[in-house]
Amino acid sequence: xxxxxxxxxxxxxGSGSAVFVLRDGHLRGGNGALYYVGNYRxxxxxxxxxxxxxxxxxDLTTASVFGMDKLNVTxxxxxxxxxxxxxxxxxxxxxxxxxxxxxxxxx
Numbered sequence: 001x002x003x004x005x006x007x008x009x010x011x012x013x014g015s016g017s018a019v020f021v022l023r024d025g026h027l028r029g030g031n032g033a034l035y036y037v038g039n040y041r042x043x044x045x046x047x048x049x050x051x052x053x054x055x056x057x058x059d060l061t062t063a064s065v066f067g068m069d070k071l072n073v074t075x076x077x078x079x080x081x082x083x084x085x086x087x088x089x090x091x092x093x094x095x096x097x098x099x100x101x102x103x104x105x106x107x
Contacts, residue, residue: 001022001042001079001084001104002022002023002024002107003021003022003023003104003105003106003107004019004020004021004104004105004106004107005019005020005021005022005029005084005102005103005104005105006018006019006020006102006103006105007019007020007029007100007101007102007103008100008101008103009065009098009099009100009101010065010098010099010100011065011066011096011097011098011099012096013063013064013065013066013067013096014063014065015065016031016062016064016065017031018030018031018034018036019031019105020036020102022040022102025039025040025041026038026039026040027039027040027049027051030056031062032057032059032062033055033056033057033058033059033062034053034054034055034056034062034064034069035053035054035055035056036051036052036053037051037052038050038051038052038073039051040075042079045078045079045080046076046077046078046079047075047076047077047078047079047084047086048074048075048076048077049073049074049075049077049086049088050072050073050074050075051072051073051075052070052071052072052073053069053070053071053073054069054070055069055070065098066090066092066093066096066098067093068092068093070092071090071091071092071093072090072091072092073088073089073090073091073098074088074089074090074091075087075088075098076088077102082103082104083101083102083103083104084101084102085100085101086099086100086101086102087099088100
């Protein structure tokens with residue numbers, strides 16, 4: 001599953017997109033304003049990840065889908081070919097769930 005992925009995700013607060021690199025259990029990614037750093041695990045077709053988010057550019061036109069920038073997010077998902085669908089939650093906003101998909105673009 002190592003490779004470059006595009007991500008689409010949404011919460012009740014809004015939707016977003018980003019790119020991620022998954023490599024040997026490490027997850028790195030970002031978009032025009034936020035970055036994501038964490039770890040992931042694959043167990044058969046089950047995907048799980050923990051990541052931290054923060055803002056790298058003070059571009060107020062790009063908002064976090066959680067309404068805040070510094071977060072600790074846990075994701076759980078299912079692998080189907082080159083796609084991972086996931087649900088998750090941020091510790092800082094436990095009542096708001098994120099849903100999304102990672103689609104593998106290349107190695």
